Amino acid sequence: GRGVTDMKAGLVALVAAMINIQQQGGPKHGTIRLLATMGEEVGEAGSAAFYQQGAMQDAAGLLIAEPSTVYGTAAEQKGSYDLKLTSKGKAVHSSTPERGYNALVPLIKLLNEANDYFETIPAGEVGPVRFNIDVLNGGDQVNSLPDLATALVNVRTIPEYDNDQVTQKLTDLIAAYNQQGADIKMTAIMNESPIATTADNRLVKLVQAIGKPYAGRDVVVVSSPGITDASNLAKRQPADFPFAVYGPGNMTQHQVNESLPKQMFYDFIAIYQQLFTRFLAE
Template sequence: MQEEQKLSILKDIIAIQSVNDHEKDVAVYLKQLFDETGIKNDILPLGDSKTRANLVAEIGNGKPVLAISGHMDVVEVDADRWDTDPFTLTEKDGNLYGRGATDMKAGLVAMVIAMLELKESGAKIPGTIRLLATAGEEVGMPGAKAFKDQGYMDDVDALLITEPSGIYRAIYANKGELNVTVKSAGKAAHSSMPYLGNNAVEHLIAVLQKIKTEVKDITADFNNDVLGKTVINIDTIKGGNQVNAIPSAAEAEINIRTIPEFDNAKIWTKLQDIVNAYNASGTGEITITVGMDVTPISGNSDSKLLKDIQRIAAPFVSSDKLSDDERQKLRAEAKAVGIQNYTPGEIIAEGVPGGTDASQLIINQPVGFDFVMYGPGNNTPHQDNEFVPKSQFLNFINIYKQLFMEFGI
């Protein structure tokens, strides 16, 4: 496949406005490519939605099975803040601009093109390469959950997620995420007669303080060598209507980044205990609900998949040009994960605080599974003027082709 055709496929995918929906349009486009090349594939509806769907495609057969996954949705965009049309792939100074260019249509398309080229070449794949293209990763991960529930991960030996890591980093662990909404119900009254009411804001503040203090205390002794400690933040808060009225309602949202050593289930149990004790001790009426619930993942730093990536990608890494600033940042990052004598050109294996679809796909095997996140991109996900370096996108296609051929050997 010529470079122009590869860029054309990415351009077509970027043009599909799959903003938290309409992933089926992406799946239909990919299905056409696979059908034309003779690759077995299926579009899998997601619930009753007419606009959301997953797509599965396979090359090769038998064991081992390498699942490769990327999501088809993107986040909202404020087009007025972009220098270019966010849904028109635009090349400038060696970079490709567009919504989803980094997160994560470049990674998805690179995998697809690698599969197409291997099929067209007649290469014999040692094992099975199974693409799981998901819907809804950005909000709730329903696509990944459906793949897991439908058994597509049951026979999988390793999982590659092509979220943006950049070429110098291979990610094998990520923190979990627990988003909790805390609501306080009270009774309104005139502020000159507070004894006639029940101040929902004051109860909310009190219980939030207990939650933050007690969660920090109970998780203080738990640490993951790669991911660090549990992090808890109170991120939104609202309540009351005016300054001379006792508020009857208030609510806040808490974001907790979790680690396997003290996972989401343990955190949730602790939060329920705190709220139940608070309600039993006075006049407070506090309720809590969970929004996002992403399992922390800690893979295997000695896995075959990780070692294969580091070996196969090495020539591409060494040919990449780095500024002095970038070299310094990489050295600092390497030192943070215990690599004291890092030479830019090596691929750093590390963990990240953010989650991926892996949290649903390998939810039953969150520790020790052969999992790596490695894909084209940079630190512009969800940002205005999101982009991916053109050379990186093209290099990853070749990295994936070689990886798919050698994983089963």
């Protein structure tokens, strides 16, 4: 069912592993903190609240129980930046367009120029910047110029070209179009930054050592094209901060028939028990 892979199985596996560790008299050293969040798919309000409350201030590492590949892990991820662009014009009959201003025209031109520009940005370690024009609205009828047009854009950012740089570029483009007579404004709906830590950080090394027998092969370290709550929870951490995205799943995320093998679920409960115990002991 939807959500099994992303990431109900991972959440339950975390809870089960923590219960087992406690029943066995652990942890002997340190503390395991469960941060179960709401709104991870849109807005990440839960992890933002945890960050603002200081839940990560004394954290020695962070594990996100979401799959990156089958039995694989990730130590970096793209950011996600959702924006709304609003263009205002003046509605008139389409037979006399010179008396009004078509709100769609400058918005479409700006979006095309931005799309062409972001395709020129060199790809980084996690891949290229992705500028996605997802929703475009404007106009009510075919014989009248629209006085309002809006666009919803999602930008997948990378550490080498982050959300602030996207903001600056779009701000400059908007200013240029407004100087030519347009009236375009930009509003951020979600602003989650990319996260990059070293692929050989301490947590990833433990994941590779403990997970190999369960995977039946070396545990690969990949770059995640999506975002997780780490966008909030791991921000402003040093490059060697112990961070890993590692959870049960067979990469069927966001489908109505998400699924995973039952044994994989049990494997990750056992993996998490060993991972937390060894991480805190070292």
